[in-house]
Amino acid sequence: MGRKAQFTKNQFVDAALKLAAEQGPGAITMGSIAGQINAPIGSVYHRFASREILLAELWLRLVESFQQGFLEALDQGDGLQAALHTLNWVRKHPNEGRVLLLYRREELTSGEWPDEIKERARQLTQELDKGLRKFTRRLFGRVTKKSLIRITFTLIDVPYAAVRRHLQAGRLPPVSVDELVRKTYLAILGRYL
């Protein structure tokens, strides 16, 4: 049944990731994706109905990759580990890190998503929300808007801030930022440990 495939979905997504990490999302065109692995443009469209969908796939992959370890740490009640996860993840996945942390979702893919993809995205968001709420309850006893902001700030926003500038400059975050994240964590949530 049919010719043997020469290019897989993953190869195209990988190519897009590489382009985005090295030259920014603007460099991702259907032509450049194909060119990256010497595929014809037709083959890209054979795998993905549109550019939007290919990029949505890439985005989901990044979020899933990041979120897994983050939620694992959270689930074990280890908030500091969760906060440091951003740093470790970025160091282990530099390209993924650059794209997920340097660009907004809308910069990659801003059009309409098909239902299947919307559903996967919704699920990821919900998982994260659930994990954060559970951890908040564990720490504070209850979940208020303010306590959620506090937790989100400490576990997500601050690590992100600590890393962004270095990714922007094309480097990995230096070891000294770990200490900054740790200190901030203790300052904001320390008394609840």
Add this chain to the structure above:
Amino acid sequence: MGRKAQFTKNQFVDAALKLAAEQGPGAITMGSIAGQINAPIGSVYHRFASREILLAELWLRLVESFQQGFLEALDQGDGLQAALHTLNWVRKHPNEGRVLLLYRREELTSGEWPDEIKERARQLTQELDKGLRKFTRRLFGRVTKKSLIRITFTLIDVPYAAVRRHLQAGRLPPVSVDELVRKTYLAILGRYL
């Protein structure tokens, strides 16, 4: 001499700012800028040699606006005030804040800049760098790479992190974030006060 002008440079830049703040940088086209104030496209080009240059102008305006108050606080040796300046500035200038803090420079204007603009940008960067170094020396006695990272993290990156999520959601940062920035400041730099 010549016909009386109906549209000024500033009007076009304002229009671009409004578009970016409300619909993202992608919504800034020469047509939409003109449309925003019912001007003909030709008039935009009469004021700006290119889209790039118009957007560079916008970007410089944002940075200048933000940086002024920040450097004033720094100059007075008031680091906490400098850290809180991001919050105050964003609340006072919501549109400017959204665009400066939600999008990267390259997302607005990524092409080549003429020398005059490059020079203004260089000067702004240098001013900031100088202010940060001066403050670092004042606080630590000397300026090392690590101490600069520490200062930058506390005065710029953390306030940015505290604000970003709320701007992204289309709101101004709630008052509770001030406390988070203050706590972080004290945790990281408090002992040097």
Add this chain to the structure above:
DNA sequence: CCCATATTAGAATATGTATTCTAATATAAG
């Protein structure tokens, strides 16, 4: 060996938008 079909191949088309160009218009200066 033949067929159905998954895949490659890339040329043709569509579209959105920046930029250029030509003409019309108003105003100040003399």
Add this chain to the structure above:
DNA sequence: CTTATATTAGAATACATATTCTAATATGGG
């Protein structure tokens, strides 16, 4: 009143890139 010119006006053009289309090609099943 005439003229020079800054500005408006918007149509024509250029260009990049997503998408579509038609044809060729290989491969497993019968």
